[in-house]
Amino acid sequence: MKIATWNVNSLRVRLPQVLDWLASEQPDVLAVQETKVADDQFPVMELRAAGYEAVFTGEKAYNGVALITRLPMHGPVLKALPGTVDPQQRLVAAELGGVHVVNVYVPNGQAVGSDAYDYKLEWLERLHRYLADVLAAGRELIVLGDFNVAPEDQDVYDPLLWANTVLFSGPERAAFRRLLDLGLVDVLRAQNPHGIVYTWWDYRFNAFRRNRGLRIDHLLASPALAARCVSATVDTRPRAAERPSDHAPLLAEFAASR
């Protein structure tokens, strides 16, 4: 299975880039975040013409997530964390190729100590409970998306500058670590144990040209699946192209089981 995640920062603006990328990389699944499009405006037909179906949950102007796939989908599609009513559309999950695939757009948090920050930490705790249940049921799991957390010093271009700020504060990193403590594997880091690998660069400051980035998009896999990961890379080409998203796509490939 070839599976990717990409925060596109408006699917309607980025649709040409997304269609180009699907054509060149041919992933089985692409999880996108920040679609910023209401469901009745979602580009179903354009994706279908490219050979992909989509399940999505969106809203006007903010948030919104979609799973774009050429695999057959089985079973129910989840469009929010179970047992919660979230006015912000931040999660879509489906059974794809025998794997429970969970696409997340974790809240940004705005600033340490803000209401948005508390909402982010609560959201991550609810995600933890849900993923624990999935794993307890013995299901193969991939959770991928924009986590808005840089887990380690090497995931931040200037850790001292970012210390105690949102995306890199202790409580956020601890919440991410608790997801790994479930047994999930950060496959991009596992494939690049020591390398500098960023997924986001600020539009300002010439950040991309200077490679002042953060690694805040992630793909986590359950242990047996992670053992079959044959590659995990960040494709920086779309970030370098015309009218880019500020995030680059993260692409991983898994060998079939036996």
Added chain:
DNA sequence: ATGGCGGCTGAGAGCCGA
């Protein structure tokens, strides 16, 4: 490094992202 970018809405400038 104060904000510089870019998307959104609604028709201004302000909000939000990270």
